[in-house]
Amino acid sequence: GENVEQHPSTLSVQEGDSAVIKCTYSDSASNYFPWYKQELGKRPQLIIDIRSNVGEKKDQRIAVTLNKTAKHFSLHITETQPEDSAVYFCAATSNTGGFKTIFGAGTRLFVKA
Amino acid sequence: DVKVTQSSRYLVKRTGEKVFLECVQDMDHENMFWYRQDPGLGLRLIYFSYDVKMKEKGDIPEGYSVSREKKERFSLILESASTNQTSMYLCASSGAGGRETQYFGPGTRLLVL
Numbered sequence: 001g002e003n004v005e006q007h008p009s010t011l012s013v014q015e016g017d018s019a020v021i022k023c024t025y026s027d028s029a030s031n032y033f034p035w036y037k038q039e040l041g042k043r044p045q046l047i048i049d050i051r052s053n054v055g056e057k058k059d060q061r062i063a064v065t066l067n068k069t070a071k072h073f074s075l076h077i078t079e080t081q082p083e084d085s086a087v088y089f090c091a092a093t094s095n096t097g098g099f100k101t102i103f104g105a106g107t108r109l110f111v112k113a
Numbered sequence: 114d115v116k117v118t119q120s121s122r123y124l125v126k127r128t129g130e131k132v133f134l135e136c137v138q139d140m141d142h143e144n145m146f147w148y149r150q151d152p153g154l155g156l157r158l159i160y161f162s163y164d165v166k167m168k169e170k171g172d173i174p175e176g177y178s179v180s181r182e183k184k185e186r187f188s189l190i191l192e193s194a195s196t197n198q199t200s201m202y203l204c205a206s207s208g209a210g211g212r213e214t215q216y217f218g219p220g221t222r223l224l225v226l
């Protein structure tokens with residue numbers, strides 16, 4: 001079946017450094033790629049998303065890139081801060097089968113002060 | 114502000130019991146989802162619904178059923194709870210279509226003894 005692979009599973013960076021999380025998807029019909037952030041003990045919340053007709057999107061310190069040919073998409077966080085510490089999930093949604101969303105396994109990001 | 118609520122934050126049940134998890138959203142969203150979250154496995158889709166009385170299987174529907182009699186309410190049913198269903202269960206809702214933000218509930222941590 002369709003799947004989304006996410007790497008790394010754990011990432012530790014120094015405050016101020018950049019963090020990059022990468023995902024690959026298998027369903028070529030996927031056309032929407034959201035990223036969710038889940039802080040400890042809280043519910044996942046959308047931080048940024050990208051649609052298949054766009055190659056890159058940026059929102060302040062966060063950017064997402066999409067390579068449809070390679071079925072890769074990545075999250076970039078610049079100038080990391082301790083409050084960026086959380087679990088990040090990528091996801092891919094396809095219109096086939098009724099808008100099914102497949103999530104990656106998550107990346108636990110630690111930002112050391 | 115979107116509000117998604119779940120009937121219980123914590124639940125302890127015995128093996129073989131029938132378990133009902135309720136989810137209610139107040140934003141008139143068409144789509145509703147049930148996920149389970151396990152360490153290292155991310156968010157796995159159990160069932161989703163894109164309309165009242167409609168349901169679609171996700172990746173791990175075995176041992177679960179769902180009910181959507183009203184637009185705002187989506188119930189997850191464990192017909193006969195087993196210990197391997199011990200997990201965190203997250204409900205989510207989103208607007209019509211496949212490229213809308215999913216809003217998550219606070220989660221129900223279920224322990225099956």
